[in-house]
Amino acid sequence: MLLPQPRGPISHGVVRLLKDDRDEPAALTGGDEGDLQDDDLQLALWMLFELHYRGFADVPAGREWDLDLLRLRAELQERLEQELRSRTATAVAEALTVPEADFPERLTALIDAADGPSVAGYLQRDATRDQVVDFMRQRSIYHLKESDPYSFVLPRLEGAPKTALAELQYDEYGAGQPHRLHQTMFGDALEGCGLDREYGAYIDQASALTLATSNVASLFALQRRLRGAALGHFAAFESTSSVPCRKIARGIRRVGLPDVVAAYFDEHVEADAVHEQVAVRHICGALVEQEPALAEDVLFGAAACLAVDALAGERLLASWASSDSPQGESSLMRAAASPTSG
Amino acid sequence: MTSTDREVTVEQCPGGPLLVRGADIIRDAEGTAHDVTRPLVAVCACGKTGRPPWCDGTHKALRRPT
Numbered sequence: 001m002l003l004p005q006p007r008g009p010i011s012h013g014v015v016r017l018l019k020d021d022r023d024e025p026a027a028l029t030g031g032d033e034g035d036l037q038d039d040d041l042q043l044a045l046w047m048l049f050e051l052h053y054r055g056f057a058d059v060p061a062g063r064e065w066d067l068d069l070l071r072l073r074a075e076l077q078e079r080l081e082q083e084l085r086s087r088t089a090t091a092v093a094e095a096l097t098v099p100e101a102d103f104p105e106r107l108t109a110l111i112d113a114a115d116g117p118s119v120a121g122y123l124q125r126d127a128t129r130d131q132v133v134d135f136m137r138q139r140s141i142y143h144l145k146e147s148d149p150y151s152f153v154l155p156r157l158e159g160a161p162k163t164a165l166a167e168l169q170y171d172e173y174g175a176g177q178p179h180r181l182h183q184t185m186f187g188d189a190l191e192g193c194g195l196d197r198e199y200g201a202y203i204d205q206a207s208a209l210t211l212a213t214s215n216v217a218s219l220f221a222l223q224r225r226l227r228g229a230a231l232g233h234f235a236a237f238e239s240t241s242s243v244p245c246r247k248i249a250r251g252i253r254r255v256g257l258p259d260v261v262a263a264y265f266d267e268h269v270e271a272d273a274v275h276e277q278v279a280v281r282h283i284c285g286a287l288v289e290q291e292p293a294l295a296e297d298v299l300f301g302a303a304a305c306l307a308v309d310a311l312a313g314e315r316l317l318a319s320w321a322s323s324d325s326p327q328g329e330s331s332l333m334r335a336a337a338s339p340t341s342g
Numbered sequence: 343m344t345s346t347d348r349e350v351t352v353e354q355c356p357g358g359p360l361l362v363r364g365a366d367i368i369r370d371a372e373g374t375a376h377d378v379t380r381p382l383v384a385v386c387a388c389g390k391t392g393r394p395p396w397c398d399g400t401h402k403a404l405r406r407p408t
């Protein structure tokens with residue numbers, strides 16, 4: 001993957017630093033709608049995190065530990081964490097006061113109480129073929145590295161939660177069969193839609209919230225301090241997948257896309273019915289038993305996942321609703337046309 | 343067939359499926375055998391799944407007060 005097009009002063013500064021042009025990035029300023037919807041900030045953070053995953057072909061590998069980049073990353077991370085904490089404070093406080101609940105019950109109650117708009121329901125019944133493809137393109141940003149963030153958490157755990165996380169990841173990584181690797185299955189599904197399966201191929205078209213979805217997982221998973229939040233995030237992600245995937249698979253078949261596209265979602269109906277239980281009970285439940293002080297952070301991570309997901313769903317549905325002409329702008333084209341500098 | 347000391351364990355998740363570890367085949371009430379393809383499987387316990395014998399999350403719709 002090559003570096004994406006900058007979308008404003010912060011991402012522009014990051015690109016310059018990555019290319020070893022020793023310019024400081026512009027001073028950080030806040031967007032009107034908060035950092036989660038700030039294209040420039042989310043892209044900048046996404047690039048900084050990406051150095052720890054597959055990186056960029058046009059960036060020297062040593063940049064991963066560049067002190068200026070790490071300092072900037074720390075500032076952006078701090079902002080994102082604060083925004084997430086304030087957005088989720090109420091949900092976390094409520095989950096902490098559920099009477100006489102064990103931890104898995106608390107976590108499940110928090111997850112069940114979330115009610116974002118149903119993108120899956122729309123895909124099942126109403127979406128056009130182009131909208132389904134649009135959805136797949138946005139999802140490619142995360143699903144081509146699906147569950148990778150949480151692998152960073154493994155060495156920070158011990159005992160039962162570690163064994164459970166390794167078991168879950170083994171399944172995400174294909175249970176010994178490369179063609180069952182979920183990232184590869186998503187690549188096959190992209191191809192089935194006539195899309196490019198290359199990692200990062202659609203980064204320039206990814207909306208701020210698509211980037212934020214990935215960034216929040218990285219924010220938690222790359223910091224040992226936030227290991228509880230990372231696993232809570234994973235649990236919420238897995239727990240809100242099985243039922244939506246069933247609907248999405250129906251939508252995919254309804255618009256006549258090939259079976260290989262639906263196969264990824266069929267696999268997740270079944271896999272995530274298991275993963276949900278493993279993540280909530282065997283991973284998060286066991287972690288909080290070992291380290292009761294992490295309970296609040298686990299709930300925070302789960303609430304953050306649900307909050308970003310709800311916001312992203314709202315925006316995606318709104319973008320589809322406002323593009324009803326036959327060749328109306330897709331969410332992507334609009335995202336790609338959003339103001340960039342440089 | 344080699345002798346094995348592997349055991350099959352079953353865990354009932356409250357309000358959810360049965361988690362079965364170590365099985366090769368799950369045989370349903372009609373006698374049909376279903377291959378187990380992952381280390382741990384979730385077998386439907388609410389009877390409402392659309393993909394029997396596997397859990398598909400439908401139990402959530404049952405516990406949600408609508």
Ligand SMILES: [Fe+2]
Binds near residue numbers: 147
């Ligand atoms: Fe997966």
Ligand SMILES: [Fe+2]
Binds near residue numbers: 172238271272275
């Ligand atoms: Fe999963």
